[in-house]
Amino acid sequence: MSASVDIERARRLVGKAPRVVALTGAGISAESGVPTFRDAGGLWRNYRPEELATPQAFARDPRTAWEWYDWRRSVLAGCAPNPGHRALARFFLRRGAAGLVTQNVDGLHTRAAVEEAGEGPPEAALPIELHGAVGRDRCNRCETRFPAEPLGDALPRCDSCGGLRRPDVVLFGESLDGEVLARAYSLAERADLCLVVGTSAVVYPAAAVPLATLEAGGSLIEVNLEDTPLTRSATVALRGAAGEVLPALLD
Numbered sequence: 001m002s003a004s005v006d007i008e009r010a011r012r013l014v015g016k017a018p019r020v021v022a023l024t025g026a027g028i029s030a031e032s033g034v035p036t037f038r039d040a041g042g043l044w045r046n047y048r049p050e051e052l053a054t055p056q057a058f059a060r061d062p063r064t065a066w067e068w069y070d071w072r073r074s075v076l077a078g079c080a081p082n083p084g085h086r087a088l089a090r091f092f093l094r095r096g097a098a099g100l101v102t103q104n105v106d107g108l109h110t111r112a113a114v115e116e117a118g119e120g121p122p123e124a125a126l127p128i129e130l131h132g133a134v135g136r137d138r139c140n141r142c143e144t145r146f147p148a149e150p151l152g153d154a155l156p157r158c159d160s161c162g163g164l165r166r167p168d169v170v171l172f173g174e175s176l177d178g179e180v181l182a183r184a185y186s187l188a189e190r191a192d193l194c195l196v197v198g199t200s201a202v203v204y205p206a207a208a209v210p211l212a213t214l215e216a217g218g219s220l221i222e223v224n225l226e227d228t229p230l231t232r233s234a235t236v237a238l239r240g241a242a243g244e245v246l247p248a249l250l251d
Ligand code: OAD
Pocket: 024, 025, 026, 027, 028, 030, 031, 036, 037, 103, 104, 131, 170, 171, 172, 197, 198, 199, 200, 201, 202, 203, 223, 224, 225, 226, 228, 240, 241, 242, 243
């Protein structure tokens, strides 16, 4: 089937679906210049994120683990939302209904929603961040959250209890926040359509979000440069860059 037929089919599906949920992954931020999790680790001091972004690494050598996150934050400071983030933000602002679930910790969906809304976007237009947000710290001891600050000579500590801070993200080997995950599943189960964008769909439990829509009888549109394990279940698979496909699909 030709690409233009596929996009028309997909546009019709979006148009007639009262409730849409979207699941995004690293691919949607690639066009913003955000290195993927794995590539970034490969480029930096020969560490792999699977070794550095762990609770054990923070316990063993918090300075090195923090320096890696500080580097990621500095990379992100130079990145901006791309047309894919903005098309999704406009779509959910227009629909006025919650539906955006992301595995990304880069905060670009939130920035796009703020930019597109022109003022404080409604809560429903903000993403559910399954893996947390790198732009926030969290106290290891009392769980208080803080906006991120650049790393100084001393390791960052909690203003309330003095405990060590850590980035407010899910590290390798940690469980996702149960309440956040339940909100995502609940949206997916009630959705008529799940739009899956820029994810390899291999990391669970995030990859189960589209399955919840499918199991409840909904349809699936996949936007990716290549096939994934979800492709054979997709009602329509759109091959292309998210920054080009999403405006054509949603605007
Ligand atoms: P991956 O890096 O595994 O997959 C990125 C996907 O995006 C691939 O399928 C690419 O084909 C696709 N892609 C790349 N550029 C694209 C573009 N411009 N437009 C559309 N698609 C594009 O990233 P995720 O699936 O997000 O977890 O990885 C999931 C999780 O693995 C991450 O959240 C992270 C990591 O471990 C944690 O940090 C907890």
